[in-house]
Amino acid sequence: MSANAPILALRGVNKSFGPIDVLHDINLEVRAGEVLCLLGDNGAGKSTLIRILSGVHQPTSGTIEMDGQSVGFPTPRAAADKGIATVHQFGGTFPLMSIGRSFFVGVEPTKGWGPFKTYDRKKANEIAVKAVQDFGITRIDDGDRLVGGLSGGERQSLAIARAVHFGARVLILDEPTAALGVKQAAHVLRIVNEAKRRGLAVIFITHQVMHAMAVGDHFAVLIRGAVAADFKKGEKTREQITDLMAGGETMADLEATIEGYMASHDGHPPPPSH
Amino acid sequence: MTDTTTTASVGAPKAGFSLQSIFRRPEAGAAAGFVIILIFFGYFGAQNNFLTALGTSTWLNFASKVGIIAIPVGFLMIAGEMDISVGALIPAGGIVLAMATELYGFNIWVSVLLSLAIAGAIGWVNGMLVTRTKVPSLIVTLATLFVVAGLNIFVSKKLAGTTQHSLPDAGPVSEFLFGDYHTLQFGSDDASFVIFQSLQSSFFIWIVFAAICFFILHMSPWGNWIAAMGGDQQSARNAGIPTNRLKIALFMLSAMAAALVGMTEAVLANTASTTTQFGMIFNSIICVVVGGVLLTGGFGTVTGIVFGTLTFGIVFQGINFTTFDKDLNLLFIGALLLIAVLMNETFRKMATNWSSSKK
Numbered sequence: 001m002s003a004n005a006p007i008l009a010l011r012g013v014n015k016s017f018g019p020i021d022v023l024h025d026i027n028l029e030v031r032a033g034e035v036l037c038l039l040g041d042n043g044a045g046k047s048t049l050i051r052i053l054s055g056v057h058q059p060t061s062g063t064i065e066m067d068g069q070s071v072g073f074p075t076p077r078a079a080a081d082k083g084i085a086t087v088h089q090f091g092g093t094f095p096l097m098s099i100g101r102s103f104f105v106g107v108e109p110t111k112g113w114g115p116f117k118t119y120d121r122k123k124a125n126e127i128a129v130k131a132v133q134d135f136g137i138t139r140i141d142d143g144d145r146l147v148g149g150l151s152g153g154e155r156q157s158l159a160i161a162r163a164v165h166f167g168a169r170v171l172i173l174d175e176p177t178a179a180l181g182v183k184q185a186a187h188v189l190r191i192v193n194e195a196k197r198r199g200l201a202v203i204f205i206t207h208q209v210m211h212a213m214a215v216g217d218h219f220a221v222l223i224r225g226a227v228a229a230d231f232k233k234g235e236k237t238r239e240q241i242t243d244l245m246a247g248g249e250t251m252a253d254l255e256a257t258i259e260g261y262m263a264s265h266d267g268h269p270p271p272p273s274h
Numbered sequence: 275m276t277d278t279t280t281t282a283s284v285g286a287p288k289a290g291f292s293l294q295s296i297f298r299r300p301e302a303g304a305a306a307g308f309v310i311i312l313i314f315f316g317y318f319g320a321q322n323n324f325l326t327a328l329g330t331s332t333w334l335n336f337a338s339k340v341g342i343i344a345i346p347v348g349f350l351m352i353a354g355e356m357d358i359s360v361g362a363l364i365p366a367g368g369i370v371l372a373m374a375t376e377l378y379g380f381n382i383w384v385s386v387l388l389s390l391a392i393a394g395a396i397g398w399v400n401g402m403l404v405t406r407t408k409v410p411s412l413i414v415t416l417a418t419l420f421v422v423a424g425l426n427i428f429v430s431k432k433l434a435g436t437t438q439h440s441l442p443d444a445g446p447v448s449e450f451l452f453g454d455y456h457t458l459q460f461g462s463d464d465a466s467f468v469i470f471q472s473l474q475s476s477f478f479i480w481i482v483f484a485a486i487c488f489f490i491l492h493m494s495p496w497g498n499w500i501a502a503m504g505g506d507q508q509s510a511r512n513a514g515i516p517t518n519r520l521k522i523a524l525f526m527l528s529a530m531a532a533a534l535v536g537m538t539e540a541v542l543a544n545t546a547s548t549t550t551q552f553g554m555i556f557n558s559i560i561c562v563v564v565g566g567v568l569l570t571g572g573f574g575t576v577t578g579i580v581f582g583t584l585t586f587g588i589v590f591q592g593i594n595f596t597t598f599d600k601d602l603n604l605l606f607i608g609a610l611l612l613i614a615v616l617m618n619e620t621f622r623k624m625a626t627n628w629s630s631s632k633k
Contacts, residue, residue, distance in 0.1 A: 076512045105510065
């Protein structure tokens with residue numbers, strides 16, 4: 001298999017909930033060591049697409065291919081077993097658990113035998129801290145710290161490090177920077193780059209064009225459930241991408257409208273239209 | 275990796291003992307509350323024998339029964355669920371035991387197992403209803419509370435024609451294990467040294483049960499699963515934890531613990547009644563919350579619940595040893611609950627915000 005073959009591909013995927021079509025004919029590919037940025041406004045179908053990729057929903061028609069073979073993800077567990085890891089906006093971690101414990105949730109390292117198996121805290125903490133530090137988060141040095149005490153960026157990093165440690169091949173990041181400040185977001189973007197460097201395929205969902213352009217190799221813009229544009233890095237400017245996301249209405253047009261209104265209304269901005 | 279490098283680098287416990295590390299423990303609030311309450315009632319109740327072995331047994335015996343129920347109720351709360359059906363399962367455990375031995379002449383141990391099995395089945399129904407229907411467990415167990423309470427009276431009257439069952443003699447071994455008063459003292463009358471006096475069997479059951487539950491919650495991997503389930507159920511399921519089965523098991527555990535308390539009461543008093551113990555529902559929840567368990571799930575410790583139960587036991591019984599008006603009892607309990615919750619919140623924040631970079 002050539003290094004350039006896609007790890008994960010969607011072929012003509014449609015999804016409808018009853019009479020409502022949410023996704024139409026989605027074709028996407030993501031390769032190892034590549035970041036695919038999925039851009040779109042609220043309600044464009046990003047969340048549904050993630051749920052299909054992570055096994056929460058099944059496509060109504062169309063196929064999902066991994067390594068060129070058609071696969072199905074009947075449950076989130078099945079997707080996880082095939083190496084697809086989803087990290088949600090708040091990291092999907094447990095605020096009142098220690099770093100070591102939350103890192104190994106469900107697959108706790110144990111020592112002892114039979115019914116007297118005990119959770120191996122020392123081993124769990126060591127592995128968890130090492131995995132996070134390998135991603136460049138050197139501030140985390142004690143596995144007994146509670147996850148709730150970490151910053152938003154550190155929580156994201158912990159969740160990404162966890163996914164990588166447990167053998168993820170495709171990393172789906174659902175708006176990882178949406179709730180973060182500038183510095184924290186930069187932190188997460190560095191982690192994304194590190195994951196890419198390690199040869200993971202990353203699907204990065206965002207509506208912040210700046211963040212997407214900082215790490216993306218490949219971009220897809222979703223509008224009302226369809227892929228409106230699919231292009232490589234450097235093929236479009238930030239303004240063009242923003243315009244695409246806004247559904248074709250260009251920023252320039254919008255600005256002109258507002259300025260025209262203000263000129264005719266003594267400098268007052270227009271009232272909200274909704 | 276050798277031991278020396280690990281203690282120096284990551285994750286290993288800090289060497290030595292520091293006051294700070296005690297306060298970082300989330301159950302510190304519950305322990306501190308216990309000490310304060312003990313000193314308070316020790317001072318005001320000293321003249322009335324509060325601190326004697328017999329006085330101590332008064333509140334320990336009371337605490338032990340709430341305590342046996344509070345731990346599994348606490349487990350459920352950590353897992354994000356409630357169980358208030360325990361109020362009807364306490365009498366159910368007692369009357370099943372009494373009827374099985376007296377009415378049907380079963381061996382006492384067969385009756386004990388039968389009583390636990392019936393309680394387990396009711397717990398299973400609770401768990402199935404909660405996991406399958408997604409109806410909040412507060413409502414589901416409220417319904418089963420009344421269903422079981424009704425069954426207690428109905429079945430009692432149908433089978434035995436009464437709501438009061440006698441259990442005159444349960445046999446020496448079972449009396450010793452379930453319902454007897456135990457005293458340990460060295461020396462005779464004048465020069466005696468009393469370790470404990472008139473402690474009920476339920477106290478020892480509580481200690482053993484707490485030790486087993488401590489192992490489950492804090493040492494076995496299951497404890498991690500329970501906390502993860504209450505912290506974020508979706509993530510826990512995605513991580514491969516069998517959340518439904520675990521939840522059903524926890525409901526069965528709390529139902530069986532309640533039945534066990536009912537049996538200890540029946541054996542001790544030689545009688546079992548169908549009266550639903552509504553008070554115990556609130557008592558067990560108060561102990562759990564005073565013990566620092568997060569009402570919304572995701573966090574709690576067995577040590578905290580045990581301290582919470584001890585504190586509750588002193589406040590509930592301690593007023594009888596003081597010169598305060600006895601009518602203030604419930605007011606004290608309300609105040610305790612409020613103060614404990616505020617204190618636990620503070621200690622939990624301290625534990626969360628503690629950062630290793632400050633060391």
